[in-house]
Amino acid sequence: VVGTSGDGxxxxxxxxxxxxxxxxxxxxxxxxxxxxxPDFHGQPNEVPDPVPFDEDHRDRPYDRDAVRRFHQALMxxxxxxxxxxxxxxxxxxxxxxxxxSFDLAVTRFSGRxxxxxxxxxxxxxxxxxxxxxxxxxxxxxFWP
Numbered sequence: 010v011v012g013t014s015g016d017g018x019x020x021x022x023x024x025x026x027x028x029x030x031x032x033x034x035x036x037x038x039x040x041x042x043x044x045x046x047p048d049f050h051g052q053p054n055e056v057p058d059p060v061p062f063d064e065d066h067r068d069r070p071y072d073r074d075a076v077r078r079f080h081q082a083l084m085x086x087x088x089x090x091x092x093x094x095x096x097x098x099x100x101x102x103x104x105x106x107x108x109x110s111f112d113l114a115v116t117r118f119s120g121r122x123x124x125x126x127x128x129x130x131x132x133x134x135x136x137x138x139x140x141x142x143x144x145x146x147x148x149x150x151f152w153p
Contacts, residue, residue: 010023010035010039012039012040012042013043014043014044016044018043020042020043022035022036022038022039024071024073024076025071026068026069026071027068027069027071028067028069029060029066029067029069030063030066033063033065034063051063052132053109053132054109054130055107055110055131055132055133056109056110056131056132057131059132083106083113086151087104090113090114090115090149090150091104091115093149094115094117097117099118099119099120100117100120101115101116101118102114102115102117109133110153111153112151112152112153113150113151114152115148115149115150116146116148117146117147118144118145118146119145119147120144120145121144121145122143122144123142123143123145123146125139125143126138126139126141126143
């Protein structure tokens, strides 16, 4: 993992088999080392029965080759989504990955108000979805 600050400082830590708690601690330390404040919501969203990151001490495997192949797939889809986005004259998002559910998407916005989102997504406050979807949107992507 590589972090870079606005003033050019750089901090890193290696990925490998570890616990979520250890990764969380390393990431928070990296942010601090770069002068940031690692003050973020410390538990998964959009999953049932979320375990706070700093309490998840189960070993998690790391497969460097699988990560490389996944990254290549994301980069290929990114190119397709960018081509799709170019034909739209209105506001659109960059290609983005929602880490909670691993959705990869590109979104077009009409600017028109939308009905209030019903919410109900596990471990995600309804206020978040209601704010995110207060305007009409059309997303293309995949939701594993």
